[in-house]
Amino acid sequence: MFYREAGDIKTSYVDDGQTFPIRLDRQLYFSALIVAWGVIPFLVDDYWANAVLLPFLIYAIAAIGLNILVGYCGQVSLGTGGFMAVGAYAVYKLMTAMPEVNILIHVFLAGGITALVGVLFGLPSLRIKGFYLAVATLAAQFFLVWLFNRVPWFYNYSASGQITAPERTIFGVVVTGANSETWATYLVCLFFVTLAALIARNLTRGAIGRQWMAIRDMDIAAEIIGVNPLSAKLGAFAVSSFFIGVSGALFFAVYLGAVEVGEVFGINKSFLVLFMIIIGGLGSILGSFAGAAFLVLLPVLLKNVLVGGLNWPTDLAAHLEFMIVGALIVIFLVAEPHGIAQLWRLAKEKLRLWPFPH
Amino acid sequence: MIHAATKGAEASGDSPLATDKAGDPILELRDISLSFGGVAAIKDVSFDILEGEIRAIIGPNGAGKSSILNVISGFYVPQEGRIVYRGARRPSLKPYQVARQGIARTFQSIALFEGMSVLDNVMTGRINHMRSGLLSQALWRGRAEREEVENRKFCEGIIDFLEIQHIRKTRVAQLPYGLKKRVELARALASEPKLLLLDEPMAGMSVEEKEDMCRFILYVNDEIGTTIALIEHDMGVVMDLSDRVVVMDYGRKIGDGSPDEIRNNQAVIDAYLGVVHD
Numbered sequence: 001m002f003y004r005e006a007g008d009i010k011t012s013y014v015d016d017g018q019t020f021p022i023r024l025d026r027q028l029y030f031s032a033l034i035v036a037w038g039v040i041p042f043l044v045d046d047y048w049a050n051a052v053l054l055p056f057l058i059y060a061i062a063a064i065g066l067n068i069l070v071g072y073c074g075q076v077s078l079g080t081g082g083f084m085a086v087g088a089y090a091v092y093k094l095m096t097a098m099p100e101v102n103i104l105i106h107v108f109l110a111g112g113i114t115a116l117v118g119v120l121f122g123l124p125s126l127r128i129k130g131f132y133l134a135v136a137t138l139a140a141q142f143f144l145v146w147l148f149n150r151v152p153w154f155y156n157y158s159a160s161g162q163i164t165a166p167e168r169t170i171f172g173v174v175v176t177g178a179n180s181e182t183w184a185t186y187l188v189c190l191f192f193v194t195l196a197a198l199i200a201r202n203l204t205r206g207a208i209g210r211q212w213m214a215i216r217d218m219d220i221a222a223e224i225i226g227v228n229p230l231s232a233k234l235g236a237f238a239v240s241s242f243f244i245g246v247s248g249a250l251f252f253a254v255y256l257g258a259v260e261v262g263e264v265f266g267i268n269k270s271f272l273v274l275f276m277i278i279i280g281g282l283g284s285i286l287g288s289f290a291g292a293a294f295l296v297l298l299p300v301l302l303k304n305v306l307v308g309g310l311n312w313p314t315d316l317a318a319h320l321e322f323m324i325v326g327a328l329i330v331i332f333l334v335a336e337p338h339g340i341a342q343l344w345r346l347a348k349e350k351l352r353l354w355p356f357p358h
Numbered sequence: 359m360i361h362a363a364t365k366g367a368e369a370s371g372d373s374p375l376a377t378d379k380a381g382d383p384i385l386e387l388r389d390i391s392l393s394f395g396g397v398a399a400i401k402d403v404s405f406d407i408l409e410g411e412i413r414a415i416i417g418p419n420g421a422g423k424s425s426i427l428n429v430i431s432g433f434y435v436p437q438e439g440r441i442v443y444r445g446a447r448r449p450s451l452k453p454y455q456v457a458r459q460g461i462a463r464t465f466q467s468i469a470l471f472e473g474m475s476v477l478d479n480v481m482t483g484r485i486n487h488m489r490s491g492l493l494s495q496a497l498w499r500g501r502a503e504r505e506e507v508e509n510r511k512f513c514e515g516i517i518d519f520l521e522i523q524h525i526r527k528t529r530v531a532q533l534p535y536g537l538k539k540r541v542e543l544a545r546a547l548a549s550e551p552k553l554l555l556l557d558e559p560m561a562g563m564s565v566e567e568k569e570d571m572c573r574f575i576l577y578v579n580d581e582i583g584t585t586i587a588l589i590e591h592d593m594g595v596v597m598d599l600s601d602r603v604v605v606m607d608y609g610r611k612i613g614d615g616s617p618d619e620i621r622n623n624q625a626v627i628d629a630y631l632g633v634v635h636d
Contacts, residue, residue, distance in 0.1 A: 013510045014503065202498040206506060207481075207488040214471050214482050221469035224431055226457035226486045226549065235492070283473065 003351045041183045049182045054255045056296045057189040058247050061196045063276045063288035065243025071282035072204055073236035074216030075125050079137035081269035082144035083241050085261050086114045087248030089154050092163045103168040107249045114245020115238040122237030141270055148261040164258040176253045185254045196243050201285050212236050281341025290340035298325055381409030384553055384585050390439035399425040401609040412579050413587045414596045417606035423589045427555050431463050432456035458486050462551035464542045466558045472531040476541050483548030484509040513548055520544045536567040556588040
């Protein structure tokens, strides 16, 4: 009834190629942006920021990054945790080596450094694919964590072996360290999420994205049409690692403040982000957000219901939480293997016809 | 179908068109031999493809026809022989480098990008005509956006011509076989090839679909001027469409000439009807 492309006639290819061709989608998108940028910063408190919003935003960046590699280019990676660690340690070294430079620039640079590391570990993808590539990236995961644990230069020879984010400001507002302003940390993460989503969308709808998807769907045909597999695959590794590096940098500097590499950026992190994009939907930007939201919100929600609502003991709730999250993931994937993004697409298809059955 | 009529005249004798069309060789295969381990797929095969013609490659199953196309498109590197493309000897190239030289192809078993829309599939064919960098594409400003629109216009022309407008935003995986074949042709045409290789473009099609496909092939050859080399099993189609025919059997070339000559060639008849090889 109200969700139609009918009457919304496109008269140019620019209009036809836009991200949200249907008016209601556009309105939803812009209202989400307005709420995120204009309303939430005034309402956000410590609990919401630290339990929900910051992890959601940062994981969304990582999920977008991994989705570019796995969902769009078809190269399976289990090295996400390691690449996030590269971003975190890069931003730490940059922050301590050049304290006068703005932290935003450091985060970008950390992304760039991670992109280089990603390309390096992406080289095996030129010879192997599928599970074998996954195992090769697993090597990256373990090697990088080992490296940051064993080489004291990376953690500036601190006694604990941890890295701790020094206090840095943007326009005079503290965004890292113990005294950071909650709303400011939220805005920093939001800035990078918005940027990541826009860039990822633009790349995936253009020539580069088509090369990635061509490689994913049929690499032989892609090559015959003129796609250079070397540049397409390594490009995907670079862009993907850039986003993952940025998310790692934010995770350390803005969110946690102090990091012990094996604990925070271990193999569990790789699996977590991979689950996010599988549950959210491979090859979908929206799916990256949905998956991140699902896996960040679900434990918080369960905890609130079990401990807060039903007054269960905390330890029992914590164990049950694992079981319930696990069961939900299984049920969800059986019911809809293509993830939340596909559910959303189906819902929109229905809505387009509503109230008519056909 | 005026064109089909002239084609018929050409096939039936010495039409002036035959000499008009035939230009210089665009591609020459000289003494090509290819073997996999002990199995020889192609033995000492030479032939040329002239600019502007439709060249058919026929032969029984396992004769080495597809291997020939794979050699031309760079999948296989022949152990012996050389390839001369547009007057110069071609070094051994990767498939994507061959594509950049203006050779496009379709596959016997459809090789489309199933997860992408028809439009995206066709646009992928324009890959060598898009030059914008990563930054421009990331920001969707300047060159990236301009190129996207220009190439979209070009692709829409091909989509119109192949009559697949109604499915341009459909995912390829949802299409029936006949349409997929057409989309694959569209993708190959989008690269504006100088030489188009078609590996059994009409296999498994209904009569109507075959007629449509013949029409498209003739149009591409006639109006766009694309040189075409095709493998096909339907003899009626081959004899009607092609200017010259190469016949292969057991990896060797056993016949080469106009459709009429081939029809009356004893070696070809033997190969198809089967005689005892001594």
